[in-house]
Amino acid sequence: MRIQSMKIKGFRNLKGIDLSFEEGIPIHAFVGSNGQGKTNILEAIYLCSLSKSFRTRASGDLVGFEEAFSSVKIDTDEEKLEVIITAKPSQKVLKVNGVKKSATDFIGNLKAVFFSPDDLANMSYAPKLRRRYLDIVLSQLNRGYLVKLMEYNGACKQRNSLLKAISEGRGDTDELDFWDEKLAQLGAYITEERLKLIDQLQTLVSGHYKEISNSSSEVSIVYESEVRGVSPKELCDLYKDGRRRDLMTCQTRLGPHRDDLKFLLADKDMAFFASRGEWRSLVLGLKFAEIDLIKELTGDNPVLLLDDVFSELDAERQKYLFDATGKSQTFITTTHKEFIDGLPTAHKAYKVKEGIVE
Ligand SMILES: Nc1ncnc2c1ncn2[C@@H]1O[C@H](COP(=O)(O)OP(=O)(O)O)[C@@H](O)[C@H]1O
Numbered sequence: 602m603r604i605q606s607m608k609i610k611g612f613r614n615l616k617g618i619d620l621s622f623e624e625g626i627p628i629h630a631f632v633g634s635n636g637q638g639k640t641n642i643l644e645a646i647y648l649c650s651l652s653k654s655f656r657t658r659a660s661g662d663l664v665g666f667e668e669a670f671s672s673v674k675i676d677t678d679e680e681k682l683e684v685i686i687t688a689k690p691s692q693k694v695l696k697v698n699g700v701k702k703s704a705t706d707f708i709g710n711l712k713a714v715f716f717s718p719d720d721l722a723n724m725s726y727a728p729k730l731r732r733r734y735l736d737i738v739l740s741q742l743n744r745g746y747l748v749k750l751m752e753y754n755g756a757c758k759q760r761n762s763l764l765k766a767i768s769e770g771r772g773d774t775d776e777l778d779f780w781d782e783k784l785a786q787l788g789a790y791i792t793e794e795r796l797k798l799i800d801q802l803q804t805l806v807s808g809h810y811k812e813i814s815n816s817s818s819e820v821s822i823v824y825e826s827e828v829r830g831v832s833p834k835e836l837c838d839l840y841k842d843g844r845r846r847d848l849m850t851c852q853t854r855l856g857p858h859r860d861d862l863k864f865l866l867a868d869k870d871m872a873f874f875a876s877r878g879e880w881r882s883l884v885l886g887l888k889f890a891e892i893d894l895i896k897e898l899t900g901d902n903p904v905l906l907l908d909d910v911f912s913e914l915d916a917e918r919q920k921y922l923f924d925a926t927g928k929s930q931t932f933i934t935t936t937h938k939e940f941i942d943g944l945p946t947a948h949k950a951y952k953v954k955e956g957i958v959e
């Protein structure tokens with residue numbers, strides 16, 4: 602899959618971007634100093650893929666400070682995609698070929714895999730990033746997943762507010778039945794999808810890890826959950842049983858929003874034994890496995906978004922990255938043009954300055 606052209610207006614600090622990308626050039630590099638808008642460009646592309654940002658949940662943040670709305674239009678070789686966001690009132694409109702679509706029908710038209718230095722640096726200690734990895738891969742493979750996940754998160758918030766109201770003597774305990782039931786239905790589905798995905802990722806991740814790190818150690822991925830394998834009915838009972846405990850903290854303590862991933866390297870928990878370099882190799886392996894699965898299950902080559910990866914990866918890992926990206930259309934940001942000049946693949950560089958692409 603390929604992006605043919607992109608128009609961005611009023612998106613963060615991006616004033617007006619209008620670019621077309623030639624077919625014979627796989628790598629497009631946005632070069633500029635810090636704070637110029639390079640990552641914002643990748644964020645706009647990502648928005649057309651997953652209908653969300655990788656940096657903020659509040660879509661209003663994406664509208665330029667002085668702007669009434671922001672618009673991102675991307676034409677792929679298959680579809681014309683558009684996202685329009687207004688800040689006040691906060692609204693988001695998603696369109697495919699000019700027709701308004703729900704998030705379910707919008708997500709997955711543009712498949713994109715995003716590499717960020719934050720993931721590379723932080724995955725080792727942030728369970729949220731590990732869960733997000735699974736959720737993002739699933740969202741691209743299964744249109745309904747992200748919508749169900751958002752519903753689940755919304756229901757969790759509602760249940761927590763109700764817990765607070767009850768603990769302050771304002772709420773009705775019977776109302777918890779509704780939220781327990783809803784969370785159980787959605788939660789069991791989310792957990793099951795994550796487990797299936799981990800099964801599919803296992804060998805792919807381990808294979809990439811061995812190549813990247815030049816070692817023979819196996820990686821295994823373990824899904825840590827108190828609710829794995831339980832049916833919606835059993836999960837509902839667990840929520841009911843946990844009410845008294847949840848009322849004390851006004852938090853829903855159980856469910857996929859609390860689950861985590863553990864990685865074993867040669868049977869040892871990486872959280873306790875792995876070096877920074879081993880973590881980097883693992884995160885790269887996870888990303889390559891994501892690309893493999895998207896290719897295998899959808900038949901589409903995802904577009905790659907590489908944010909400032911040169912700062913986090915040594916020369917050898919950079920080489921693995923660019924060998925593996927092959928002919929995939931790749932958008933990359935960097936502060937150092939010399940990194941781009943050294944690439945063996947055909948590429949084009951664009952200078953980004955104060956939100957304008959020169
Ligand atoms: N909603 C917004 N409106 C205008 N500017 C914004 C908005 N959000 C972020 N910015 C600006 O965007 C710039 C950061 O852009 P970014 O793409 O992260 O830079 P970099 O080139 O370092 O990747 C900062 O100057 C920030 O103030």
Ligand SMILES: [Mg+2]
Nearest residue numbers: 639640909934
């Ligand atoms: Mg940046």
